[in-house]
Amino acid sequence: MNGYKDIIKAAISDFGRNKIRTFLTSLGITIGVLAVVLLIALGLGIKNYIKQQFESLGANLITVLPGSGFGQGFGAGLINNTKFDEKDIKALEKINELKYVVPVFFKATSVEANNKKEFAYIRGVNEDFFKLRNVKTLVGKQFNSSDNQSKAKVAVLGYSIAEKLFESPENALEKTVRIEKQRFKVIGVSEKKGNSEEDLSIVVPFRSTYGAINPDKTFWGINLGVESEKDIQVAKKKVKDTLLKRYDEDKFTVSEQAEILSTINQIFNVLNIVLVAIGSISLIVGGVGIMNIMYASVTERIKEIGIRRAIGATEKDILVQFMAESVLLSAFGGIMGLLIAIGIVVIVRPFFPLSINLIAVIVAVGVSSFIGIFFGVFPARRAAKLSPIEAIRYE
Amino acid sequence: MIKLVNVCKSYQLGNEEVKAVCNINLEIKEKEFLSILGSSGSGKSTLMYLMGLLEKPTKGKIIIDGKDVSKLDDNELSHLRNRYIGFVFQSFNLINRYTVKENILLPIKYSKTKIEFDPEERADYLMKRFGIYERRNFFPNKISGGQQQRVAIARALITKPKLILADEPTGNLDSKTGEEILNLLKELNKDFGVTVVIVTHEREVAKKTKRQIFIKDGQIVKKYL
Structure with missing residues (x-):
């Protein structure tokens, strides 16, 4: 086709015919993105909260505690009684x-x-x-x-x-x-x-x-x-x-606030990865939903694909058309999920330390578009590889 | 303008090789108006798809304007179909969620080279000429079969192709409307100078054309000159 504008316009007009199906298909991605963004927001929020608590103690603080090493310091202090x-x-x-x-x-x-x-x-x-x-x-x-x-x-x-x-x-x-x-x-x-x-x-x-x-x-x-x-x-x-x-070396520990902070950061970075991984499961489920619908969409439009091929559409034109639909579907779902997540964060923030950052936004939109590409490519390839003759004769 | 040299097309059906057409030698000259006549299963549709570059021959050459096109890739073939050939089908094959005008303009979207005329103007002109201008914003399933076939012919003509391939264009129409469509195709041949090939199993339809090619069991058996 001529331009991206045409392709996007055609895809959107197709969605218009099938509003309920479009909505339900992208709902899977909406929920997935919502889960991921909220979990990131939760992880970040808790991390920032704890960081603030520590920083309020003063970043230039050095602490001397009994025992050897942060973590075992309190227990060790009780035992060796420094x-x-x-x-x-x-x-x-x-x-x-x-x-x-x-x-x-x-x-x-x-x-x-x-x-x-x-x-x-x-x-x-x-x-x-x-x-x-x-x-x-x-x-x-x-x-x-x-x-x-x-x-x-x-x-x-x-x-x-x-x-x-x-x-x-x-x-x-x-x-x-x-x-x-x-x-x-x-x-x-x-x-x-x-x-x-x-x-x-x-x-x-x-x-x-x-x-x-x-x-x-x-x-x-x-x-x-x-x-x-x-x-x-x-x-x-x-x-x-x-x-x-x-004192002997193992009877006391000198630690600075920054060390404790970096330990906290490490813990929460791992926690965030775990949270995102859990949220991603629902994104994958949403992606499979899109793939399913795209396959159905290819099947019900086999004849149309044949017509388009006869009047001059290349395999690539057909591929791009179906890819555009699946990417738009999931990007639409992703943006909806993001907007709902932002809404929730704004409402909950006064009561709980949720926080959204640019990374969460980029991850949400990027991942949902990627899912559109990944799960859209198989149905789109099927459409593109159809033999024009068989497609045109398909009833 | 189009020449088939020793063309064969066979399909693999399980382990068996089925020959749809074989040893076809045929030359169609510019501005001809001819029909390919054959019973069902004779291979006439396969022959049309070969000429329409929707199928590649398993053997032989297809030459268009002196150029062998049987080895071209998908992009080049699609481009040729888009600019050189227009299709008219028995079951019209319009896209029902597009309006009459959008259907007619669809091939323009797939044109990879610059178009020297205004497609909107040409669509309007064709619709007026075929008496479907009043129906331009209708969807195909809301207009009659004869009107749908006129839309399909307008779509086939929008990119100013040299060759129109019509596969049983009257098959889904009553005899009066069928007659009108045939007359329209005849006019196009005369007024636009476009080559028209009608594929049909009806002797009556074939009689309308200046030249008939008879095909039986995948072979050209007789020529009427």
Whole structure:
């Protein structure tokens, strides 16, 4: 035929004759693309959500934990019982690249206030914790270094624990909470972080935990902050060297946020591939549907194919005509699926972190067109290879 | 203009080779008006398809305007069918979801070379001349058999071919309408100077043409000059 415009016009006018069949055939592809795009959106959404949670901790964060290696760190820490103390803090503070050195005492326990008893995470840290971990107060203030030096019994509550104990953050100010029989005055409540561990935290000066809460004056981990990302590697090495003077290599782990992030990325990339593979099954089913209909379409138009051949259509003209129909069918289905998926993402987004990116769009349209070509080529070849005479005599 | 030299066409039917036509030697000159007469199964349709380049001979040569076309590929044959030959069939063979005018213009879509005339104008002219202009936006199944055959003839003529091959053009029509169609083909031969070959089993139809070729059991048996 002359131009692509003619071919596409002819295909669309054919679809017009058979609206229900066209709709049902492309519905298979619509559902397949919808499934793939939504699954990609889901995978990406969860990945971005977790990434954000980690990044809110600060990208320039270095963490020292007991045990050897991320992953087994927590368990190993419990077994070989490495604990850090103020000597380590002093040694680390001598490293120039480190802007913040924050000891972290951590204990999960119950707290009492206002005649209520609630579960909370106690964090004993210094004043730099708030800057390093980007924690802002909603009401009240944060403690400072002199509060720490003087072992002041003051506490900054996480949003959720403040709500649980005192109904509202404003109510919590100046009230007293009892942590393991010690009384702490609430001087501030932090902004909601959306992370249950942080929102259920009670942050206190680390020295104030010495005594009943933290009798051996040790820390579970150390958080370190550098000025800029490029210092991370040097700082990491110096931290390791410093700690090696006191501990064996397998007793502690120095890891940076970026490492954890890249691990998360790896996990989710695999997860995304699995999700797309599951969604692709429905795409293949849709493609088989198209192939089926195209075969039927060739059979019912055998005579027409013969006529076209007699008046001068080449094998290629016939091939192109049927290919165009199957590609248009599946591309139409693909675009419908994409539009529905975008609609769903826009509606669901306020409640759940779905996310669509350009790759999802390209995959959806590309794959559905490819399915049109792949599953269309067999019926189209059959049409093109028909003998003109037999086709014209076909009744 | 078209010459068949020792042409044979045989089909494979299981293990058996069936000869549809054999040793055909035939020359058709420009502006001739002739018929090929034969009973059913005589091989006359095969002969027409060979001349129409829809079949390739198993043996022999088909020469069009001095050029052997029996070795051409699908593209070249399709092009020749498109520009050189027009077909008219017994059962009209129009595409029912296209209008009369769209059917007539269909061969233009498959033309691979530039067309020197305005196809729309020519379609209008042919429809007016054949008395089907009023029916131009009708679908073929909404018009009479005679009108359908006129549409088919207009379609065959749209690319200004030199040769019209008509396979039992009156077979599906009553005798009066059949007569009209035959007269129309005769006119075309005279006015447009186009060669017309009518394939038929009816002696009455064959009598209308200037020259008859009689075919029996796949062979030309007699020539009326």
